[in-house]
Amino acid sequence: MRRVGIVGTGMTGLTAAAELQKAGIEVFLLDKSKSVGGRMATRRVGDGRADYGAQFFTVRSDEFQQDVNKWIGDKEVKKWFGDHHPRYQSINGMNALAKYLAKDLCVYVNRKVQTIDFQNGRYQLYTEENEIFEATDIIFTPPSPQVIEILNNSKLQADQSILKTLKFSPCLVAIVELYKEVPYGDHGQLTNPSSTIQRIVNHQQKGISKTSVFSVYMNKDWSEKHFDEHENELLWAIKNEIKEWIGANHIKSIQLKKWRYAEVKRVLHQPFAEIMPSLLVAGDAFLRGEDVTNHSRLESAYLSGKSAAAELMGKNI
Template sequence: MRRVGIVGAGITGLIAAAELKKAGIEVFLLDKSKSVGGRMATRRVEDGRADHGAQFFTVRSNEFQQDVNKWIGDKEVKKWFGDHHPRYQSINGMNALAKYLAKNLCVYVNRKVQAIDFQNGRYQLYTEENEIFEATDIIFTPPSPQVMEILNNSKLQADKSILKTLKFSPCLVAIVKLYEEVLYGDHGQLTNPSSAIQRIVNDQQKGISKTPSLVYI
């Protein structure tokens, strides 16, 4: 019987797990963080919230649009701005959508995968917490440097050439609480205000925060 292990419980891992489960395949997810979501990250700011990872997502396929339409019907997602390829946001912060997607899935958090092995037709995933999870197939969804670290610690023969070509640049995020309500940019966001800042988002204008705050990315 197939049993798929997915490393990383961000939106990619969660949707992959849901599709596999829909197909009748046993699946579980492992994530090193204390919660699901990955870059769909939301932080509390007094009476409000601040998305300090992904700010929105877009739809580029009919299949994904069907999923998004369901999320809209469940009042988990709404259109934020844009007509061509609208930007969609989670109503209660992006991490709330991840938690919604994780319902009814087998997810293990606070599990950092260190290495993998293959014996007797099954993969063994070894975690820092000295646990071993077995699977017939593995899907990796973390950024390539994290996948490279796992593979370098493993005895498996794996082609890492494509992973080595992927480059990641560091990104700093600042969450700034304001003393009073302000309007900022179009729809509460300003894109590329300087060479060092990619985006500024007003979480109160975005509709996820009662506390005035800005996120600088």
């Protein structure tokens, strides 16, 4: 009996699981975090709320648009801004969209996979929590360095060469709660306002927060330079960088999120990699051949999940 195990509950994992389940294949998902979503991440800050991973997504394929239209009809998603390739947002924060997509799936959170083995025709996934999950097929969806770490802890003779070609940049994100509202333009976003800041988002203007909460994304060069510094030093440095745009006296609280593998610097022009029989690696860094954008995004994660599921179902895309 076929049973597919998927590691990671971001857009790729959730999409692949839904496709497999629709085809009548038993599937389960494991995630090391306490919630589904991966970089579809939202945090409560007092009475407010902030997206601090993906802020929005765009649509370029008819395939993705069909599902997005359904999400709009279910009042999970709406257009945020933009006419050419509109920016869509999750109405209640990006993590709410992930939870909506996961609601009918078999998901185990707080399960960090350490090693993987193959015996008697089945894969075994061993977690830090001393559990063993068996499956006939596996889809890994975390960033490739994390997959490589699991493989290095295992005895499988998997071909890691293609995974090692993928390169990532980190991102430091400050979640800033303010005493007063500081509006930004028509939709609450500033892109590249300075040489060190990649993006500032006002979530009250975005419509997901009752109070004035911002996400501030430092650019990849600044993030790479400062990533391993102590949190208190980082928050002080970020406050200094953003005071011109927010005002130091307006800050009520500030938190830090470190994304070690936030941005894909080098993508693969194939929708997944099969590193052993029925052991696939997929994710936003894996682009379909017809994708001319040359960069990762939520849509590429979705399409990679669809392709990986189709491969395991014996279909070709």
